[in-house]
Amino acid sequence: MIQQVYPTVNHPYTFELNKDFNFSAAHFIPSEDAGKCMRTHGHTYFVNLTIVGDALDHNGFLINFSELKRLVHDQFDHYLLNELPQFKDKSPSTEIVAQTIFEIVQAHLNKYDNKPKCVQVYLRETPSSYVVYRPKEIK
């Protein structure tokens, strides 16, 4: 699996979990000034999620690692992102994809009694380009 040092987040929580996974998807940026990104093309996106919290569930988990992958991978893998409801009327740029991943993950985490929080989504689109999305406030 990926061995990489990611940017770190300052937070006051006792537990921090990081999950790596990837998915393959196509997209295009629907704008004349996006250059060749206007044409449909594909990426293998590498994701690292950072989840924090003070309380664990009955298994001793902040959140099950495999659940985090399933949440995002099952919705995005081998799709044309522009056709997905999550990107309706949006440009599926790396920034917007990272923000959307955050929203999906945090909405899911909110269902748990131990209240885990997503504090960072790292999304690598190419070997030389990545985006980090962090919520303004940890809620």
Ligand SMILES: [Zn+2]
């Ligand atoms: Zn692209």
